[in-house]
Amino acid sequence: MCTICGCSETQAATYTVPGAHAHTHDHDHEHGHAHEHDHDHGHTHTHAPAEDPHAVLHAAMHGRTIALEQDILAKNKVLAERNRGWFEGREVLALNLMSSPGSGKTSLLERTIHALKNEMNIYVVEGDQAGTNDAERIRATGCAVIQVNTGAGCHLEADMLARSMQQLNPRSGSLVLIENVGNLICPALFDLGERAKVVVISVTEGDDKPTKYPHMFRACRLMLINKIDLLPHVRFDVDRCIARAREVNPDIHVLQVSAETGQGMEPWYQWLRRELAGQPTFAPT
């Protein structure tokens, strides 16, 4: 079982490249490393404990205490760092986009791809519990995409991203946009190895979301306030939302956009260009 959300250990995550055949892997939480080789050979592996096995044996004989000092989420963190190194080696900018369901992440990606596809190579990883609708929408833009269905899981994990990258094989210097499962809780706790986490909040939600879900807003470097074309029709207070986000995360950058009308999108594209070029980010509101 997943250590955060209770998703089933035996539940398989599914990887689908739209237009290609479906492909299934076990969603195994017990491995501390990624596999890049087949396990078809006829013997089993023993995974050695991280501490000296003699110490365990000695302790067993004398009733001693074993210092573990182990982060409960350590396995995912190790895999995430592997991904981070992989991206750095290829000068790939990987961004982890997170939000509640329905904030407009996929629409934001569609518009971004249309605007930028002639100036950079873009790849998309779509995370959803089920279905390939989002991947089909991205595919229609002409962008390479893989759909990860987490089954009972409510977030993407580092090993899922590693497998997705093996399939997508992004070119050096490209942009990888990861659309995480719509959920403001668990995805915040699972590092994927991305350069930055980006949270999308739409003005049809409450402007108090940052203080309701502080872990998420604290983990993110950028907050995109989406659907600003609807502001005249809703009670969402942009200033209050930003103030609350800054209470949780004083360093968070904020951009206001409408993926529907295109309003405010240019600063987001500039943010992407600067990040891709490895330049420090500016901090407008």
Added chain:
Amino acid sequence: MHELSITHGIVAICAERAGTERVTCVRLEIGQLSAVLPDAVRFCFDICAKGTVVEGAILEIIETPGRALCRDCNGEVAMTQLFGRCRCGSANLRVIAGEELKIREMELA
């Protein structure tokens, strides 16, 4: 209740490290800002440990209080949630303790 699955993870890590030995005590460190409730972990522990080498082990939880440093006046602030305000009025805080989610040690029989 994500504590059930967190506790499953804790038992799995301890069982993996212990091998065939019996675990008699597990000590955790759970920060008060970690979004994990110690009482809920205690509630789940015996259920998760059942049928493993961790079954029957005593669970001890050290709760680390939340602390932050004010980035404006450099004062220390006690935190009961992930955000707050310094006595100087600033909300520009850096959390320095309270987010731990760690298995400190275990005892084998």
